[in-house]
Amino acid sequence: MSDPTLRWRGGVAATIVLAVVGLATSNGPILLSAVVPLAYVAYGSLATAELPTELTASRTVEPTPAPPGRPVAVTLTVTNDSDRTLSDVRVVDGVPGDLAVMDGSPRVGTTLEPGETVTLEYTMVARRGDHDFDPPRVRLRSLGAGAAATAALPVDGDVELVCRLDAEAPPLADDASNHVGQITTDSPGRGLEFHSTREYRHGDDANRIDWRHYAKRGTLATVNYREHRSASIVAVVDAREVCRVVPGPGRPTAVELEAYAATHAVGEFLRTGHDVAVAVVGLDGPGPAGLHWLPPGGGDGQRSRALDRFELAADAETTVEDPEAQFTQLLGLAPPGAQIALFSPLLDDAPVDAVEAWLAHDHSVVVLSPDVITGNTVSGQYEQVCRGTRLARCQAAGARALDWRRGTPLPVALEYAFAADAGHAARRRADAGTGAGTGGDA
Numbered sequence: 166m167s168d169p170t171l172r173w174r175g176g177v178a179a180t181i182v183l184a185v186v187g188l189a190t191s192n193g194p195i196l197l198s199a200v201v202p203l204a205y206v207a208y209g210s211l212a213t214a215e216l217p218t219e220l221t222a223s224r225t226v227e228p229t230p231a232p233p234g235r236p237v238a239v240t241l242t243v244t245n246d247s248d249r250t251l252s253d254v255r256v257v258d259g260v261p262g263d264l265a266v267m268d269g270s271p272r273v274g275t276t277l278e279p280g281e282t283v284t285l286e287y288t289m290v291a292r293r294g295d296h297d298f299d300p301p302r303v304r305l306r307s308l309g310a311g312a313a314a315t316a317a318l319p320v321d322g323d324v325e326l327v328c329r330l331d332a333e334a335p336p337l338a339d340d341a342s343n344h345v346g347q348i349t350t351d352s353p354g355r356g357l358e359f360h361s362t363r364e365y366r367h368g369d370d371a372n373r374i375d376w377r378h379y380a381k382r383g384t385l386a387t388v389n390y391r392e393h394r395s396a397s398i399v400a401v402v403d404a405r406e407v408c409r410v411v412p413g414p415g416r417p418t419a420v421e422l423e424a425y426a427a428t429h430a431v432g433e434f435l436r437t438g439h440d441v442a443v444a445v446v447g448l449d450g451p452g453p454a455g456l457h458w459l460p461p462g463g464g465d466g467q468r469s470r471a472l473d474r475f476e477l478a479a480d481a482e483t484t485v486e487d488p489e490a491q492f493t494q495l496l497g498l499a500p501p502g503a504q505i506a507l508f509s510p511l512l513d514d515a516p517v518d519a520v521e522a523w524l525a526h527d528h529s530v531v532v533l534s535p536d537v538i539t540g541n542t543v544s545g546q547y548e549q550v551c552r553g554t555r556l557a558r559c560q561a562a563g564a565r566a567l568d569w570r571r572g573t574p575l576p577v578a579l580e581y582a583f584a585a586d587a588g589h590a591a592r593r594r595a596d597a598g599t600g601a602g603t604g605g606d607a
Contacts, residue, residue: 216305216314217247224258224298226323230332231291232575233417233425233479236267237326241285241301243318245277252276253306256285256318259299261326264289265415291328292417293424293479298324330421330428330475397440397461397500400427400471403509403516404478405447405488410512412537412571422535423508424475426569430506430533430579431471435463443471444498446491449484454494461500492519496526504529506583510537511555512548521562530564532556533582536571 258271269287300317445457452458559566567582
């Protein structure tokens with residue numbers, strides 16, 4: 166409760182001055198005018214403010230659980246279920262201190278009639294972890310604003326925002342044991358995507374005969390389709406200290422975004438039957454050169470173990486002295502011909518040098534780079550240019566490098582980065598070996 170004496174000190178002074186002047190000059194109108202501020206002082210002294218127990222609140226958080234970087238909509242409703250009008254109600258929601266409000270406002274001031282509801286709507290950016298909301302604070306002022314009462318309001322509904330790396334991740338399919346994945350090759354055979362046609366051979370399936378070719382030329386031809394084969398994939402998360410930057414207060418770090426993208430990518434790789442290995446660069450781990458290394462494997466257990474590595478990458482402190490040696494060590498750990506998926510913001514040259522080395526050793530490389538640089542400063546614009554140059558270097562070396570811009574949904578980025586890379590490894594092997602021939606039927 167506020168002190169009304171301080172609020173009405175000016176009214177008391179005005180009353181005294183008018184009364185003294187009126188008595189000294191024997192001026193009745195001036196003396197009578199002292200009644201006006203005196204009435205306000207008396208009203209303010211007698212006015213009280215008390216929060217009704219019938220004031221209720223409810224909060225919804227959507228979505229929860231949410232992935233890092235995802236905008237989360239919060240709605241708080243406050244209802245006056247009492248039988249009196251609340252003339253000056255001010256509500257402030259208890260936003261978690263480590264999250265940022267990107268749109269809307271968590272506060273409002275209004276008048277609430279009996280049965281009336283006020284709604285606050287705002288949007289936050291999710292960061293990994295469990296973030297508890299404080300109860301909303303409500304301040305009620307009396308009609309004359311001479312008194313105020315403030316209290317925490319009990320709230321129904323959601324009381325926390327949960328942010329997980331595997332939020333919205335697709336479950337593993339039950340029939341993933343057939344090891345047919347999304348990595349395509351340049352070898353013709355049975356499949357779904359058209360590759361080429363060849364002369365008909367005795368024993369070819371009737372459903373692979375090109376009947377249009379027969380109708381046009383009177384000879385039989387067999388359709389080859391691009392094969393889909395399982396592959397070994399190494400997911401590399403760049404968790405070095407240089408990557409632990411944020412694009413703004415209360416937003417996820419680049420490592421959190423990397424770990425989120427890697428979680429979904431690995432889940433999809435495993436779902437489609439690939440063997441997946443995981444390496445976390447930048448931490449002091451038990452593996453070679455201090456790597457946190459998960460050998461290639463498949464199945465639901467591998468996904469769980471991979472998620473443990475990604476969560477460690479997002480949370481742990483960087484203590485390794487020579488992370489560049491960890492990049493080099495991957496050459497001896499990755500299976501021959503394995504595809505390497507690098508998740509890095511490319512804030513320095515170390516990951517680019519690693520990409521060039523991996524490509525030189527006949528590994529197909531995909532780079533998914535989250536953009537965490539703000540371009541509203543001179544230094545930020547310079548860093549953007551440097552990062553763009555690094556992306557171009559990766560592409561020039563033969564890697565598939567994708568700039569994952571803020572606002573681009575992760576499924577779109579993953580589809581573009583990895584589906585568009587289909588057949589890249591086989592093409593590189595063909596170019597380095599026997600040439601550009603399509604080969605025979607598989």
